[in-house]
Amino acid sequence: MTEAPTGRFISFEGIDGSGKSTQARLLAEHLRGQGREVVLTREPGGSPGAEEIRRLVLEGDPGRWSPETEILLFTAARRDHLERTIRPALARGAVVISDRFADSTRMYQGSFRANLRPLVDQLHALMIGVEPDLTLILDADPAISLKRGLARQTAEDRFENMGLAMQEALREGFLALARSEARCAVIDAMRTPEAVAGDIAATVAARLEPAA
Ligand code: TYD
Numbered sequence: 001m002t003e004a005p006t007g008r009f010i011s012f013e014g015i016d017g018s019g020k021s022t023q024a025r026l027l028a029e030h031l032r033g034q035g036r037e038v039v040l041t042r043e044p045g046g047s048p049g050a051e052e053i054r055r056l057v058l059e060g061d062p063g064r065w066s067p068e069t070e071i072l073l074f075t076a077a078r079r080d081h082l083e084r085t086i087r088p089a090l091a092r093g094a095v096v097i098s099d100r101f102a103d104s105t106r107m108y109q110g111s112f113r114a115n116l117r118p119l120v121d122q123l124h125a126l127m128i129g130v131e132p133d134l135t136l137i138l139d140a141d142p143a144i145s146l147k148r149g150l151a152r153q154t155a156e157d158r159f160e161n162m163g164l165a166m167q168e169a170l171r172e173g174f175l176a177l178a179r180s181e182a183r184c185a186v187i188d189a190m191r192t193p194e195a196v197a198g199d200i201a202a203t204v205a206a207r208l209e210p211a212a
Helices: 020-033 048-058 067-091 102-112 117-127 142-151 164-180 193-207
Strands: 008-014 038-042 095-099 134-139 184-188
Touching: 008 020, 008 067, 008 102, 020 038, 020 095, 020 134, 020 193, 038 067, 048 067, 067 095, 067 102, 067 117, 102 117, 102 164, 134 164, 134 193, 142 164, 164 184, 184 193
Parallel strands: 008 095, 008 134, 038 095, 134 184
Antiparallel strands: none
């Protein structure tokens, strides 16, 4: 009897402008080069419905949504992403690489604007219920990252506009998360993209045995 293929679920996390998107793409290319099927995706978004929700949460005035409404919108987007993109890909044995996942909600909505972490955790348990096999936390200097992020000049800077103090608090939050969750690996992102990519490839090889 042959076993059903098991996919692997990898998430990238970190503060705004830490280089996640570039590194997620480089890891996808690296794994494809090894012959793996890779689904490279992102949050908020990653499915047509969730991409629509992305616009609602990332554009416009920072005070556009109450903290509670914002958590519901991110969770709704994640549920759609999970149903339509992540679960089907894992079921056929693909590696899913997501640029952000639930840890972003834990950090951005759970601890910064108000102490809503219990609400975030309850909604996650009710509606999402899965964690990545491996979470790569890109650790970068908030002052440098914020400049990088804002230099991109997109309409999607509702969170970046909340300022440096928020990015510093987020960095501490991500590092604390990494200390408490075995699935997390902290990657020093203040190096050349090639050096960071090499570190990530080695971490993935060491942490995730190749799927059958
Ligand atoms: P992203 O596109 O990853 O931006 P960047 O490349 O600048 O890091 O994420 C967009 C923003 O959405 C980012 O500021 C973090 C925020 N976000 C949350 O606040 N909660 C969430 O659950 C997610 C997935 C993202």
